[in-house]
Amino acid sequence: MQSSQSKQWDIFCKVIDNHGDLGVCWRLARQLAALGERVRLWIDDAAALGWMAPEARTGRDGVEVIDWLDAASLRAAVAGPAPDVLVEAFGCDPAPELIARFAEGPGLAWINLEYLSAEPYVERLHGLPSPVFKWPGSGLTKHFFYPGFTPATGGLLREPDLMERRTAFDRAQWLAARQIPWREGERLVSLFCYEPAALANLLERLAASGQPTRLLVTAGRAAQAVRAQQGSAPVPDDRGALSISYLPYLTQPDFDHLLWSCDLNFVRGEDSLVRALWAGAPLVWQIYPQDDDAHHEKLNAWLDWIGAPPSLRLFHHAWNGFGNAPLPEPEMQGPWLQTALQARARLLAQDDLVTQLREFVTQKS
Incomplete structure (x- = not known):
């Protein structure tokens, strides 16, 4: 239910x-939206929501999804009430007409939601202002909002009931419902x-495992x-001690359930890294590669923050193509598991991103 104090948030995503x-x-x-805010999500390509979040089609979740490239939608937004908060995800440069409309309204906060990193600059830059000197936003001020892993950053996305749902999760039931042929004693990755x-x-290491x-x-x-790697093998494929099941595209809740079910999770990018951290199982992160190898420093900063034991650090380096060393044996218990659980505990002691973001907007109002 929306309160009289709810704000109109426009979030832009390319x-x-x-x-x-x-x-x-x-x-x-x-x-x-679940906290009572009014939200419009502007997207230039919403196709993936069809499998990621099929509920987006109904609007019952309280989020209005708008095609950024649709001229009629743009005209309607410009003619309607101005948003209170403008969130520019990852420096995506909203349409000039929408910035101009924002400037005409209350203009409580213009947020540049940045990429996730554990590097030291995040703490220095989080929350800093960036005055706008030209174009429709001239005279306004953006603020950098950095997600992160420490109390001096903007935190991570975490729903209020996430840990309760995690605790109540029944792995065997979910696997059976998804028709995944898991056997007791079989490790899941x-x-x-x-x-x-x-x-x-x-694949060779898992197949040769005892x-x-x-x-x-x-x-x-x-x-x-x-x-x-496997050739044109049927699904599922069996190779020594390794069995392979290929999954369909999963909704966001089912992707969480996948991570909660497994003894070891390989993830990539940013969103899945965060969800794997909340899962509390050992994880390996494939960082998005950059031409100038800047991702090496970014990965090492995260490994430092998580307190990666030597075997986990070596595995990450090999998995991400740093050097020519072979993969060490992956671990699903012991130090890798303890590292994951300790990292999650530290994060749970901090405010989540949405809590911090709403407080930040309130302070700027």
Whole structure:
């Protein structure tokens, strides 16, 4: 239910990676709406919401999804009430007409929601103003809002009931409902990745292991990469101690359930990294590669923050193509598990991103 104090939030998202930027913006929009805020999510390509969040079609979640490229929608928004809060996700530059309309209204806050990083600059830049000197927003001030892993940052997206749902989750029931042929004693590993060069090494290690493992491969690039290694194998595929199940595209709740079900999670990008942290299981992160190798520093900063033991750090370096060392043996208990649980505990002691974002907007009002 919307209160009389609710604000109109306009969130802008240009889709570069359907799973990442859109995933973050949809979670943000839904969480704001659940707290009584009025939310419009402007997207230039909403196709992935069809499988990621099919409820977006109905509008019952309180989020109005608008095609950024639709001229009629743009004219209607300009003619209607100005938003109170403008959230520019990942520096995506909203349409000039919408910035001009925002400038005509209350203009409580213009937020540049930045990319996630554990690097030290995040704490220095979080919350800083950026005056706008030209174009429709001239005279206004943007503020940088950095998600992050420490109390000096904007925190991470986390629904208020997330840990309660995590605790109540029934792995066997979910696997049976998804028709995943899991057997007691079989380790479960999820794979959501790009095309890591070390993938063949991982498959070989799991296949040669003394313990049965079922690899749950997400749809899209991960499935294509595994099939390229396996050839035109039927689904599921069996190879030594390794069994492979290829999954359909999953909704956001079911992606969480996948992570909660597994003993080890391979994730990529930003949104899935955060969800894997909340899962509390050992995880391996494939960071988005950059031409100038800036991702090396970004990954090492995160490994420092998480307190990665040597074996986990070596595995991350090999998985992300730093050097030519082979993958160490993946661990699903012991130090890797303790590291994940300790990291989650530290994060749970901090305010989540939406709580901090609403407080920030209130302070700027």
